[in-house]
Amino acid sequence: MLSFTIRRLLQAIPILLGVSILVFLMVQMIPGNALDLMLPSDAPKDLIEKMKAEYGFDKPLWQQYLRWLWMLLHGDLGVSIFDSTPVAATLFDALGNTFVLAIPAAVLGFGLGIFFGVTAALNNGKAADKALSMVSITGVSLPHYWFAIVLVVIFSVELNWLPAQGMQFDTLPSTVEGLKSMVLPVITLSLIPMGVVSRVVRAAVLEVMSQEFVNTLNAKGLWSRSVLGHILKNAAPATLAVMGLQFGYLLGGSILVETVFNWPGSGNLLNLAIFRRDIPVMQGTILVLAAFFVLLNLVVDVAQALIDPRIRR
Amino acid sequence: MTRNDPSARALRISDMPRDRGGPAQPMLILKDYKKHFPIRKGVLNRTVGHVQAVDGVSLTVMKGEILGVVGESGCGKSTLSRLIMHLIEPDSGEMIFDGDPLSEHTGLTVQALRRNMQMVFQDSFSSLNPRMTIEDAIAFAPMMNGVGRDEALARSRGLLDQVGLAAAMFARRYPHELSGGQRQRVNIARALAVEPRMVILDEAVSALDKSVEAQVLQLLIELQERFDLTYIFVSHDLNVVRYISDRIAVMYLGRVVETGSVDQIWDNARHPYTQALLASIPSLDPDRRTTAAPISGDPPNPIDPPSGCRFRTRCPFAETLCATTAPEVQPVQDGAGHTVACHMENPASGHSRAGTGARLKEIAQ
Amino acid sequence: MNRSVKDTASEFPAVAGRLNAVPSQSPGYWTLVRKRLMRDPVTLIAAAVLVLIVLSAIFAPLLAPYDPFMGKITQRMKPVGFAGHLLGTDETGRDMLSRLLYGGRLSLTSGIVPVAIALAVGGFLGISAGFFGGPVNSVIMRVTDIFYAFPSILLAIAICGMLGTGLFNTLVSLTLVFIPPIIRISESVTTQVRSLDFVEAARASGARPFALMRYQVLPNVLAPILVYATSLVSLAIILAAGLSFLGLGVSAPAAEWGLMLNSLRQMIYIDPLLAALPGVLIFLTSMCFNLISDGLRSAMDVRLKL
Numbered sequence: 001m002l003s004f005t006i007r008r009l010l011q012a013i014p015i016l017l018g019v020s021i022l023v024f025l026m027v028q029m030i031p032g033n034a035l036d037l038m039l040p041s042d043a044p045k046d047l048i049e050k051m052k053a054e055y056g057f058d059k060p061l062w063q064q065y066l067r068w069l070w071m072l073l074h075g076d077l078g079v080s081i082f083d084s085t086p087v088a089a090t091l092f093d094a095l096g097n098t099f100v101l102a103i104p105a106a107v108l109g110f111g112l113g114i115f116f117g118v119t120a121a122l123n124n125g126k127a128a129d130k131a132l133s134m135v136s137i138t139g140v141s142l143p144h145y146w147f148a149i150v151l152v153v154i155f156s157v158e159l160n161w162l163p164a165q166g167m168q169f170d171t172l173p174s175t176v177e178g179l180k181s182m183v184l185p186v187i188t189l190s191l192i193p194m195g196v197v198s199r200v201v202r203a204a205v206l207e208v209m210s211q212e213f214v215n216t217l218n219a220k221g222l223w224s225r226s227v228l229g230h231i232l233k234n235a236a237p238a239t240l241a242v243m244g245l246q247f248g249y250l251l252g253g254s255i256l257v258e259t260v261f262n263w264p265g266s267g268n269l270l271n272l273a274i275f276r277r278d279i280p281v282m283q284g285t286i287l288v289l290a291a292f293f294v295l296l297n298l299v300v301d302v303a304q305a306l307i308d309p310r311i312r313r
Numbered sequence: 314m315t316r317n318d319p320s321a322r323a324l325r326i327s328d329m330p331r332d333r334g335g336p337a338q339p340m341l342i343l344k345d346y347k348k349h350f351p352i353r354k355g356v357l358n359r360t361v362g363h364v365q366a367v368d369g370v371s372l373t374v375m376k377g378e379i380l381g382v383v384g385e386s387g388c389g390k391s392t393l394s395r396l397i398m399h400l401i402e403p404d405s406g407e408m409i410f411d412g413d414p415l416s417e418h419t420g421l422t423v424q425a426l427r428r429n430m431q432m433v434f435q436d437s438f439s440s441l442n443p444r445m446t447i448e449d450a451i452a453f454a455p456m457m458n459g460v461g462r463d464e465a466l467a468r469s470r471g472l473l474d475q476v477g478l479a480a481a482m483f484a485r486r487y488p489h490e491l492s493g494g495q496r497q498r499v500n501i502a503r504a505l506a507v508e509p510r511m512v513i514l515d516e517a518v519s520a521l522d523k524s525v526e527a528q529v530l531q532l533l534i535e536l537q538e539r540f541d542l543t544y545i546f547v548s549h550d551l552n553v554v555r556y557i558s559d560r561i562a563v564m565y566l567g568r569v570v571e572t573g574s575v576d577q578i579w580d581n582a583r584h585p586y587t588q589a590l591l592a593s594i595p596s597l598d599p600d601r602r603t604t605a606a607p608i609s610g611d612p613p614n615p616i617d618p619p620s621g622c623r624f625r626t627r628c629p630f631a632e633t634l635c636a637t638t639a640p641e642v643q644p645v646q647d648g649a650g651h652t653v654a655c656h657m658e659n660p661a662s663g664h665s666r667a668g669t670g671a672r673l674k675e676i677a678q
Numbered sequence: 679m680n681r682s683v684k685d686t687a688s689e690f691p692a693v694a695g696r697l698n699a700v701p702s703q704s705p706g707y708w709t710l711v712r713k714r715l716m717r718d719p720v721t722l723i724a725a726a727v728l729v730l731i732v733l734s735a736i737f738a739p740l741l742a743p744y745d746p747f748m749g750k751i752t753q754r755m756k757p758v759g760f761a762g763h764l765l766g767t768d769e770t771g772r773d774m775l776s777r778l779l780y781g782g783r784l785s786l787t788s789g790i791v792p793v794a795i796a797l798a799v800g801g802f803l804g805i806s807a808g809f810f811g812g813p814v815n816s817v818i819m820r821v822t823d824i825f826y827a828f829p830s831i832l833l834a835i836a837i838c839g840m841l842g843t844g845l846f847n848t849l850v851s852l853t854l855v856f857i858p859p860i861i862r863i864s865e866s867v868t869t870q871v872r873s874l875d876f877v878e879a880a881r882a883s884g885a886r887p888f889a890l891m892r893y894q895v896l897p898n899v900l901a902p903i904l905v906y907a908t909s910l911v912s913l914a915i916i917l918a919a920g921l922s923f924l925g926l927g928v929s930a931p932a933a934e935w936g937l938m939l940n941s942l943r944q945m946i947y948i949d950p951l952l953a954a955l956p957g958v959l960i961f962l963t964s965m966c967f968n969l970i971s972d973g974l975r976s977a978m979d980v981r982l983k984l
Contacts, residue, residue, distance in 0.1 A: 018824030029840045137972065141965035143916045145923055146939060146957030153950040252829030256920050260943075271924060274839035286828075286836045294827045398882050427884045440875035444707055444897040450876075453893065454883030487707070500879075507883060 005302050012298050016291060020072065023287045024065050027279055072287070078280035082273075087284040091266065095251075095288070096171060098258070098265035102250040105186045109193030110243055116194070117201025118232070124206060132198065139195020145256040148188040152260075155184060165262040185261045189254065193246040200242040204235035237304045244300030248293040332376070334412035340511055340543045341374040341397070341430075346406035348396055352616060362616045366392040367403075368567035371642070374511070376411075379537065379544040381558030381575075383551055383590070385612055389567040390547045391435075394515040397545070398432050399423045411510070428458060431504035435516035437496035441488035441503075447473070448484035451503045458507055465506075472502040475539075477532060494525035498532065505536065511543040519548060530557055551594050555579065560650065563587045566615055566623040569642070573651035583645050583653040586624045622656065632656075634663050711901075714977040721973025728966040731959070735782030744773035746780040746933045758951055766952050768938070769945055774952065778959060780933040784845065785960065788927070788934075789915030789967075792852035797907045800857040804864025805899060809872055809891055819865060825858040834917050838926040848918055848927045855917070856910055863906045867899045901978040905971055912967035919960045935960050 052058045059067075071078065077087035113136075120132040156164035162180050169178030208231045255267030262268070266285055273281035347370075349363035367389045374380045384390050395401045397408070399415075408415040410429065415421050431454075434440040441450055451472055452465035460468070470480035476498040488496055497517065504512050514533065518526045534557065537544060548554050554561060555575055562572045563586065571584040582588045613619055613626055621639050625631040634656055643659060645651040656662040715721055734741055743764075749771030756767040758774075765774035807818040825833065837851035871877065872895060880894045919936025921927035928934045930941065938956040946953045 014820070015823050015827055018821070019827045022824055023836075026836060026840045029837075030842075137968050138965065141912055141916075141961060141968045143919060143936075143957055143960045143964065145920055146954070146960060149939070149943060149946060149957065150954055153946050153954065157947055157950060249829045249831065252832035255831065255835055256924065259924060270835065270839075274835070274926070282836070282839060286832065289832055290828045293829055297827075395878075400878050400882055424884055427882055432879070432882050434875045434879060436875055440879050442876045442880070442894055442898070445893075446706075453880060453885070457880075457883055457885040457889055503879065503883075 004305050008301050019290045077284035080278055080281050082276045082278045087280050091284050094266040094269040098254050101185050105189035106247050109190035113194045113197025114201050116198035120202045121205035136195040136198040139191050144188050145260050148260040151184050167263050188257050201239050204238040208234040237308045244296050248296050252289045338412045339373045340376045342409040343372040344407040346370045347404045364615050365567050370569050378559045381554035381561040382547045383554050384564035388564045394513050394547050428507050430511045431509040432513040433500050433504050433517040437493050446485050447499050451506050454507045476502045513545045515547045566618050571653045577651040581647050584655050585628045711977045718973050724966040724969035735786050738779040742776035742779045744776045746776040747931050777933040781935045784934040788848050788918035789911055793911045793914050795853045796856035796860050800860030801864050804861035805868045808865040808868025822858045822861045830855050838921050843929050845928050864903050867902050871898045905975045908971035912964040915964045
């Protein structure tokens with residue numbers, strides 16, 4: 001198990017390096033010179049040369065990359081072009097705000113998803129299964145940014161129960177107003193994980209139920225909660241894998257929902273950076289979110305191997 | 314139907330003389346074939362050992378003969394089949410097919426070998442493409458070898474009739490609509506479609522019901538005579554091997570321990586492992602009922618096989634010599650072609666029973 | 679042992695008799711799939727709705743009652759059912775029905791085209807990786823792993839954000855996003871099929887790698903890959919509209935559902951129903967693709983781990 005964990009950790013290193021190269025190269029795809037975005041078009045030539053040297057743009061690409069990587073390894077994500085604040089600090093605050101939404105959304109979405117999935121599988125083919133399958137397929141088909149607008153129309157515009165946008169607290173909600181401001185974004189975010197998890201759980205439970213050992217348990221008269229326990233334990237690795245992916249999507253995909261609700265999270269930060277052409281902030285945000293996703297997958301793999309020894313190769 | 318039947322002759326790709334080496338030249342000579350599969354483990358995925366699946370196997374198969382290969386599961390029989398077909402590349406070893414050495418540059422190529430040698434697999438279902446009709450599955454190989462589609466399909470239907478499946482009824486069906494026995498007949502027809510001279514039957518009847526197994530065995534024998542084929546018949550079932558084979562090779566942990574004609578093996582087995590195998594066959598004669606277990610324990614792990622003679626850990630006659638030196642393959646006095654790899658057969662080996670050829674059967678009685 | 683040649687036909691009549699009732703021509707796999715689909719009302723309805731949406735997008739110039747890009751400033755924000763404007767007008771007085779019809783062209787294109795290209799490229803790479811194994815597999819799959827390290831929405835936004843707005847850049851970024859998952863699924867099903875005996879047997883019959891891939895592997899991996907790709911179209915449509923919604927996709931005054939949703943967003947206090955209309959179409963199209971994917975999956979009897 002330890003060997004598996006260490007091997008899996010070592011495998012993550014080249015992927016993280018690849019991610020950093022990809023993020024670095026993405027910036028090179030920007031049409032035109034990165035400096036053109038930072039300086040007015042009538043800037044004097046010697047200023048351009050000076051800036052070039054300062055940012056290292058006069059060096060070959062691989063040297064620029066190594067320099068950037070070296071800074072990264074020291075926790076330095078650079079400075080925002082827009083307001084000269086360190087990217088790392090801004091990003092850290094924004095990530096916190098994203099997590100405040102993502103964690104309750106994950107709990108809600110995964111909880112409902114598992115419940116729906118198991119219920120649907122146990123009622124395989126019956127009306128309850130069909131109804132729940134429709135719910136989950138709706139969950140994965142809804143454009144969540146649109147669903148967010150619909151929620152705002154109903155609960156903010158028509159009923160005036162909840163605020164339409166904005167985060168009504170710092171770091172953690174402590175007041176009713178603060179909690180109220182979280183309700184709509186959390187519901188919106190939980191929609192996709194609910195749909196995906198319930199579909200995967202349903203399929204995994206059905207698969208396990210079709211295996212011999214469930215029949216054996218039934219034949220022994222053990223059909224009851226203990227059989228359900230066996231089934232859930234065997235369906236757990238697949239469920240865990242999809243939950244890991246979905247949590248990553250909650251963080252990385254928060255940009256649309258955060259834009260609708262004007263929530264100051266990492267997605268919103270990325271959106272602003274894109275429109276301000278603030279390259280260090282763009283690079284930093286994308287890189288950190290991707291790195292988090294890689295580590296999340298790693299944790300899921302190890303957790304899967306803990307539950308199911310067959311996965312340790 | 315006989316060998317000279319015109320319909321059988323029409324199946325020939327060309328009228329070129331196919332027998333290149335003459336009747337005395339063995340169809341296949343295998344020299345010291347080896348295949349070790351690496352096992353990777355640990356943090357760096359280092360190779361920590363090798364499964365010695367096939368470890369120095371030498372075999373000779375004469376033209377028109379059926380060579381049975383027997384052994385317990387895991388002894389390397391199936392790996393050997395795939396090595397001979399070159400579906401797995403051997404680590405080392407030499408092959409001579411009808412006088413032509415197998416070599417990509419100067420001799421017979423693998424591609425050419427496969428026009429002369431075909432294989433039937435154990436699992437009749439997974440060895441047929443579920444998306445292909447039976448006739449297409451059989452016609453595939455000739456088409457890959459340059460035969461036109463119409464001719465290949467005609468040949469395919471002809472072969473279906475030859476293996477006892479009416480082409481009119483079965484040609485357009487899919488594998489899942491057939492029974493195990495019928496599917497194995499299709500696999501046999503598929504193997505014959507390139508008009509091979511030699512067929513490797515890897516546990517080809519092992520998965521079938523006993524009654525179906527007998528029918529398919531009978532069919533194999535008929536086809537062998539009709540098309541003048543040479544078989545390597547790999548099986549764990551001694552009775553079946555005895556029924557169909559002319560000669561038998563006994564394998565243990567990746568090595569051939571004894572070879573000989575059916576009678577030599579049956580009546581005068583020299584290797585303790587062969588004797589144990591024979592003693593394990595359930596007898597219908599109440600006077601010859603087996604009381605003591607003829608062989609105990611599981612075969613050792615092929616990753617780390619015993620030193621010297623590989624059978625020594627389960628052999629009742631094992632001595633220190635057996636742990637230090639691997640026995641050479643040597644001829645047995647009783648007749649031509651009988652060979653065995655055991656120190657007890659070699660008077661000069663130093664084994665306390667050397668030259669006496671101790672008989673397990675006698676001791677058991 | 680008796681090894682005399684017996685006539686095989688002697689055992690054959692029994693077999694023939696048993697099977698006489700069965701027709702000798704059995705339906706092929708795709709015929710069966712079609713038959714099963716024909717008995718699945720949900721999938722049929724979804725397909726019918728989708729055909730309707732696609733046709734109305736194709737024939738938008740014939741169907742649209744107004745120019746989708748020209749509005750009358752006096753006719754702004756007319757409600758659904760307003761005389762002369764069946765679905766009302768938007769914030770600059772353009773006819774909503776016409777814009778929604780035209781919008782389907784861009785939205786469907788940016789949903790279907792990237793997945794189609796990704797299917798060709800990713801399918802080829804994934805099947806090759808699974809089929810050849812070894813170093814070919816390692817190179818393709820390790821590069822895929824890197825792309826896979828990005829959540830799909832993040833990758834699409836990142837590439838689009840770098841490349842800039844416009845239909846072409848949307849297509850490029852979405853194609854890049856969908857290649858890795860298609861490679862993964864293709865590689866995994868191909869690896870399973872490749873290890874089956876019939877591929878070995880075909881190899882033993884002297885077939886060259888390309889022929890093995892074309893005749894033995896491809897027909898057996900196509901169904902699951904297609905099913906998966908259909909479900910990706912649903913995601914692609916949501917993502918493409920999402921990019922426009924963020925202002926990263928096509929730009930005004932183009933008619934595109936995501937963009938319309940964005941520009942009407944400020945109008946939710948005035949006419950929420952009107953503002954929600956483009957989203958209904960995104961949802962409906964995406965739902966149709968998901969339902970069709972599910973229907974295909976059960977008709978093709980494909981087991982997929984998503």
